[in-house]
Amino acid sequence: MRTPKSRAMLAAGSTAVLLALAGCAGNSSGDPGNQGPAGTVAIDVGNDTKVNLKTGQGLKVAVFIPGVANEFGLEQERAxxxxANELGMDMTLFDAGYDPNKQLNQMQTAMTSGNFDAAVVMALDGVMSCxxxxxxxAKANILTSISGSPLCDDGTDQSGKSxxxxxxxxxxxxxxSxxxxxxxxxxxxxxxxxxxGKQKVxxxxGPAVNTQTRVTEAAMAKLAQDNTDYSIDTIYTDWTTTDAYNKTQTYLQGHPDTTLILSASAPDLTQGVIQAAKDAGLSEKIHVADVGFGKFQIEQLEAGNVQLSTMLFPYNQMKANLSSIAAAQRGDAGPRFVDDSVIGTAKNPFVVTKETISELPAELR
Known part of the structure; x- marks a missing residue:
């Protein structure tokens, strides 16, 4: 049974997916007129390679996510x-337990089994799984939609141009996004x-090997260049509240002059960060800026525990991944990049503060 939260996120997702998958012809990754063998459609995935995707109901889809030990993963699982149920897909979820080697083994086993037609992947280590x-x-005829975490070395090479x-x-x-x-x-x-001005940041x-972490570190280098009064350190975690709390607590004991904490994921990391600052008696002097979603994020903004946030859309992201595969079955492979944003865009994220909460769509509040 759907919870009120999942129904709300589904409503948000439906609108964004329709907009995102509309795409423009110049950015299409498929040819609606290019049929593969009987009962399939040929999908161009680049590098002069095509995957012959089965059409009709019952498409066997493997979904690989980092884990379900945090709220982000649970939302991915729900989505x-x-x-998959709405689209008539036969979906199998693989939980890697935040272990990159385990996830790689899961993907290799799934590929060699011959049991899957398509896959959605949020890679824990985009370089190792490249x-x-x-x-x-693609050689195994599995159509793959990447969710959230870039592959190969694209995390650090991004210039921000496109x-x-x-x-x-x-x-x-x-x-x-x-x-x-x-x-x-x-x-x-x-x-x-x-x-x-001067800040101890x-x-x-997340994990150091995670591509999202690499992207953030590359952006932080620019932040340091643009703000020469900033002194910036980094804490790596396994994306869980407990790890964020323990490591932030230890850091603050040695750096009581900290003035700004950048948390890459709420509620999970931010919960640990806020509690560590409280236990250190530093809540009044430390500002927290995070990226997140859900009721916790809004509550902390309203309470003043978080200064500002930008949004994550785990439900809509997964919905868009699976919906794009379903669209490809119909011969519409859509754009190469699908923005999962419900508000704002990947190029211009909406910044949520205590004053701008009212501007969020009702389903995100």
Whole structure:
């Protein structure tokens, strides 16, 4: 049974997916007139490679996510189950437990099994899984839609000139927003504008090998160049509240002069960050700027525990991944980049403050 939260996120997702998948002809990754063998449609994934995707109901789809030990992962899981059911897909969810090696093994096993027609992947290590997802999956006739975390070395090479930079040939598309360089630059610029002058900053991120972390670190280098009074450190976590709390607590014991914490994911990391600051007796002097979603995020903004946020859209992201595969079955492969934003865009993220909460769509409040 859907919860009120999942129904609300589904409503938000439906609108954004329709807009995102409309695409423009010049950015299309498929040819509606290009038929494969009987009962399939040939989808161009770049590099002169086509995947013959089965049409009709019962498409077997593997969904690989980092884990379900945090709210983001649970929202991905809900979206995958609900959307697959609506689209008539036979979906299998793979939980990697935040272990990149385990996820790689899961993907290799799924590929060699011959049991899957398509895949949605949020890679824990986009470099380690690069060849598998951009070459081997396509050769195995598996159409792959990438969710949120860029592959190969695109995390650090992004210049911010085009959102298409996050798409890698060999895959159908890239769905997301918050891992594009423009988005991260927008978040950090908003934090810098709200916190001018000399600042002792610590960024609480995911695993060091995670491509989202690499994108954020590249953007933080620019933040430091643009704000010479900033002193910036980094904490790596496994995306869980407990790890964020423990490591932030230890950091603050050695750096009580901290004035700004950048949390890469709310509610999970931000919960740990806020509690660590409270336990250190530093809540009144530390500002928190995060990226997140859900009731917790709004409550913390209203309470003044978080200064500003930009949004994550885990439900809509997964819905867009699966919906783009369904569209490809109909011969409409759509754009290479699908923006999952419900408000704002990947190139211009909406900044949420206590004063702008009222501007959010009702389903996000």
């Amino acid at each position: 995958a189950k609900e959307t 060849k598998l997802l951009t070459e081997d999956f 959102v298409d930079e996050v798409w890698v040939p060999g895959t159908l598309n890239f769905v997301g 918050n891992t594009t360089r423009d988005y991260v630059d927008g978040w950090l610029a908003a934090a810098a504008k709200a916190n001018p 610590v960024a609480v991120l």
